[in-house]
Amino acid sequence: MADTVLVVADLARDLIEAGRTLIRKLDSRSVRFDVAFWLMDPENGSWRLHLGASSVRETGSLALYEKVDTILTEMGFGVRFWIGMVTIEDLRSKLVQALISKLGSAESVDGTRLDYATVNGVRVPPCVLYRLSPEQPVGAGNASSPRRRPSSKATRHAAA
Amino acid sequence: MLTADRQIKLEWGKVSAWRIEMRYQLGVSKADAAEFVRVIAGTQGSLTWLTQYW
Numbered sequence: 178m179a180d181t182v183l184v185v186a187d188l189a190r191d192l193i194e195a196g197r198t199l200i201r202k203l204d205s206r207s208v209r210f211d212v213a214f215w216l217m218d219p220e221n222g223s224w225r226l227h228l229g230a231s232s233v234r235e236t237g238s239l240a241l242y243e244k245v246d247t248i249l250t251e252m253g254f255g256v257r258f259w260i261g262m263v264t265i266e267d268l269r270s271k272l273v274q275a276l277i278s279k280l281g282s283a284e285s286v287d288g289t290r291l292d293y294a295t296v297n298g299v300r301v302p303p304c305v306l307y308r309l310s311p312e313q314p315v316g317a318g319n320a321s322s323p324r325r326r327p328s329s330k331a332t333r334h335a336a337a
Numbered sequence: 338m339l340t341a342d343r344q345i346k347l348e349w350g351k352v353s354a355w356r357i358e359m360r361y362q363l364g365v366s367k368a369d370a371a372e373f374v375r376v377i378a379g380t381q382g383s384l385t386w387l388t389q390y391w
C-alpha cells in the first residue's frame with residue numbers, strides 16, 4: 178500500500194498582496210470586477226489570478242485585459258506578475274458559480290484560502306479569495322495573510 | 338492605438354487563459370467566443386503568426 182501526499186505549491190505572499198493592490202487600483206479607476214481570486218492549476222502548480230465580470234458576456238474580455246495590463250505595468254513586477262498570469266472571465270463557470278453561491282453573501286472573503294475544498298459538488302483547486310460579490314471589500318486591513326476556512330482541507334490520496 | 342507588442346501581449350493573456358475543460362463549458366457568449374477566435378486565427382492572431390515559422 179502506498180500513500181501519495183499531494184503537495185500544494187504555495188502562492189508567494191507578495192503576489193497575494195500584489196493581487197490585492199491590483200484590485201484596489203482597478204476599483205479606484207471604476208474597473209470593478211465582481212469576483213477576484215488566485216487559483217492554482219493542479220496540473221503544473223502554477224497560479225493565475227482570476228477576475229470575473231458579467232460584462233464579458235456582452236463585450237468580450239480583451240478591453241478589460243488592456244485595463245488590467247496598464248495597472249500591472251505601472252506596478253512594475255515584470256514577468257513575476259504579468260498579464261499572462263491573469264484570466265478574465267464571465268461568471269458562468271461551474272467553479273465561479275459554486276464559490277459565489279457558497280461565499281458570495283459573506284461580509285468579506287478577502288484573504289480566505291481553500292485547499293481542495295468541495296463546494297456545492299464542485300472540487301475547487303487551491304485558491305486564495307479576494308472577492309466573490311461586488312459588495313465585498315478588498316484590502317480593508319483585515320487580510321495580511323491567508324486564513325483557511327474551517328471546512329477546507331489538504332487532500333491526502335491513498336492508493337492501494 | 339496599441340503597439341504591436343502590446344497587442345500581442347494582451348491577446349496572449351486571453352489565449353493563455355484557455356483550459357481544456359472549457360471545451361465543455363456551456364453558456365459562453367457569442368461576443369467572447371468570437372473575440373477568442375479572432376485573437377487565435379485572425380489576420381493578427383497567434384496561430385496565424387505561429388504558422389509562419391513552422
